[in-house]
Amino acid sequence: xxxxxxxxxxxxxxxxxxxxxxxxxxxxxxxxxxxxxxxxxxxxxxxxxxxxxxxxxxxxxxxxxxxxxxxxxxxxxxxxxxxxxxxxxxxxxxxxxxxxxxxxxxxxxxxxxxxxxxxxxxxxxxxxxxxxxxxxxxxxxxxxxxxxxxxxxxxxxxxxxxxxxxxxxxxxxxxxxxxxxxxxxxxxxxxxxxxxxxxxxxxxxxxxxxxxxxxxxxxxxxxxxxxxxxxxxxxxxxxxxxxxxxxxxxxxxxxxxxxxxxxxxxxxxxxxxxxxxxxxxxxxxxxxxxxxxxxxxxxxxxxxxxxxxxxxxxxxxxxxxxxxxxxxxxxxxxxxxxxxxxxxxxxxxxxxxxxxxxxxxxxxxxxxxxxxxxxxxxxxxxxxxxxxxxxxxxxxxxxxxxxxxxxxxxxxxxxxxxxxxxxxxxxxxxxxxxxxxxxxxxxxxxxxxxxxxxxxxxxxxxxxxxxxxxxxxxxxxxxxxxxxxxxxxxxxxxx
Numbered sequence: 001x002x003x004x005x006x007x008x009x010x011x012x013x014x015x016x017x018x019x020x021x022x023x024x025x026x027x028x029x030x031x032x033x034x035x036x037x038x039x040x041x042x043x044x045x046x047x048x049x050x051x052x053x054x055x056x057x058x059x060x061x062x063x064x065x066x067x068x069x070x071x072x073x074x075x076x077x078x079x080x081x082x083x084x085x086x087x088x089x090x091x092x093x094x095x096x097x098x099x100x101x102x103x104x105x106x107x108x109x110x111x112x113x114x115x116x117x118x119x120x121x122x123x124x125x126x127x128x129x130x131x132x133x134x135x136x137x138x139x140x141x142x143x144x145x146x147x148x149x150x151x152x153x154x155x156x157x158x159x160x161x162x163x164x165x166x167x168x169x170x171x172x173x174x175x176x177x178x179x180x181x182x183x184x185x186x187x188x189x190x191x192x193x194x195x196x197x198x199x200x201x202x203x204x205x206x207x208x209x210x211x212x213x214x215x216x217x218x219x220x221x222x223x224x225x226x227x228x229x230x231x232x233x234x235x236x237x238x239x240x241x242x243x244x245x246x247x248x249x250x251x252x253x254x255x256x257x258x259x260x261x262x263x264x265x266x267x268x269x270x271x272x273x274x275x276x277x278x279x280x281x282x283x284x285x286x287x288x289x290x291x292x293x294x295x296x297x298x299x300x301x302x303x304x305x306x307x308x309x310x311x312x313x314x315x316x317x318x319x320x321x322x323x324x325x326x327x328x329x330x331x332x333x334x335x336x337x338x339x340x341x342x343x344x345x346x347x348x349x350x351x352x353x354x355x356x357x358x359x360x361x362x363x364x365x366x367x368x369x370x371x372x373x374x375x376x377x378x379x380x381x382x383x384x385x386x387x388x389x390x391x392x393x394x395x396x397x398x399x400x401x402x403x404x405x406x407x408x409x410x411x412x413x414x415x416x417x418x419x420x421x422x423x424x425x426x427x428x429x430x431x432x433x434x435x436x437x438x439x440x441x442x443x444x445x446x447x448x449x450x451x452x453x454x455x456x457x458x459x460x461x462x463x464x465x466x467x468x469x470x471x472x473x474x475x476x477x478x479x480x481x482x483x484x485x486x487x488x489x490x491x492x493x494x495x
Contacts, residue, residue, distance in 0.1 A: 004029040010059035032194040037214035038427040040397040052076040080161030092140035097122035173288035246460035247439040254280040258447035264308035268294040283462030290468040300332040329415035341405040344394035349375035355412040399430025
């Protein structure tokens with residue numbers, strides 16, 4: 001079998017941090033190699049070296065039989081190495097066709113664009129890969145998932161030799177994942193080499209030929225995807241056996257009502273009513289478009305209601321903004337942690353203390369020592385992996401960024417804590433730690449709501465399960481009813 005990519009002794013330092021340690025890896029022509037590991041294992045750094053975003057400090061790269069020094073992303077593309085990023089990159093105000101062919105000179109002549117040819121070929125490309133999207137539509141009018149699939153089509157039109165897919169299904173529905181996998185199988189048949197990065201192990205087993213495992217900046221092993229179990233793979237990733245993903249549930253009974261939502265109705269929600277008790281974890285699930293996030297936004301005062309009310313400990317709470325929600329003891333850890341949950345360019349310490357700065361002020365001055373000690377203690381308790389609390393949040397892995405969001409929530413001393421997709425894009429080890437944190441919060445008496453697109457996660461961590469469909473409650477499952485079959489039945493119920 002011919003080797004498409006060969007890495008020998010790749011090293012990378014970021015000041016005192018040894019990010020990659022003598023990485024050796026061969027990737028064969030036409031294979032799909034999955035690259036897995038915990039957040040912070042070095043996957044992103046390795047990929048950035050391959051795509052020219054970072055320069056290696058030592059080692060050699062051979063690509064398609066030739067020794068290469070990849071100097072920039074443009075150079076990588078010229079070599080035939082292309083990447084589809086987790087967050088799709090596009091120009092919202094331009095059409096689908098314009099985004100697909102941006103930067104391709106063959107569609108311009110003497111300063112004029114061949115619009116007819118461009119739109120015709122764009123539509124053919126979309127249809128070739130099974131996308132029912134009009135090439136004339138502006139990108140801003142499409143869903144995030146559709147934009148992601150279009151950027152992959154754009155990448156494939158460049159006829160790459162090596163495709164790197166980084167968490168490509170993070171924003172996709174089940175149907176869209178099927179479309180993506182059809183695209184992948186098509187390019188597999190064309191002999192294109194693929195490096196596939198995902199935290200979703202089911203996908204890894206479904207799509208890959210071999211699985212490369214990274215940990216702590218090192219390449220631990222490369223496994224054949226034959227007779228391999230989830231447990232074996234996870235133990236290689238973590239360096240230990242993960243005995244159980246979910247902590248034991250508290251059996252209740254939960255008798256003290258903390259939150260009551262009554263008849264929530266707006267342009268997204270239709271007569272939503274439910275309760276959450278002190279110390280209880282209520283899971284909320286539903287298909288894409290079920291308006292789970294919109295429900296969280298309404299509770300938190302971001303979206304206006306046409307009718308309905310919130311009661312906290314039996315008393316009506318007037319909540320018209322996030323400030324009102326925090327004042328009443330409600331805190332939302334949002335789905336988009338980088339865009340809404342943290343300030344990436346600020347330190348861990350600043351992000352943790354932003355949610356209750358009043359406690360650190362005295363006579364108009366910030367008590368820096370008090371702030372520092374508080375942040376250090378939370379960093380230790382929640383096990384945020386970083387050199388210090390002065391580390392910028394953008395430098396953290398996804399799992400550690402999520403822990404900062406949790407620390408920020410704890411600073412506001414919430415009675416009701418809402419997690420929207422708490423483990424999206426983080427590895428199995430960090431997931432287990434987040435589940436433990438959520439469990440400890442509930443044990444301390446906090447009423448917790450967990451919104452999740454992963455059914456196994458929602459069932460595994462929740463005491464009760466609320467199932468939504470198209471902005472309505474499709475059903476509420478009690479502990480003895482919480483099975484995958486019952487959950488799916490309610491998700492798809494049409495009456």
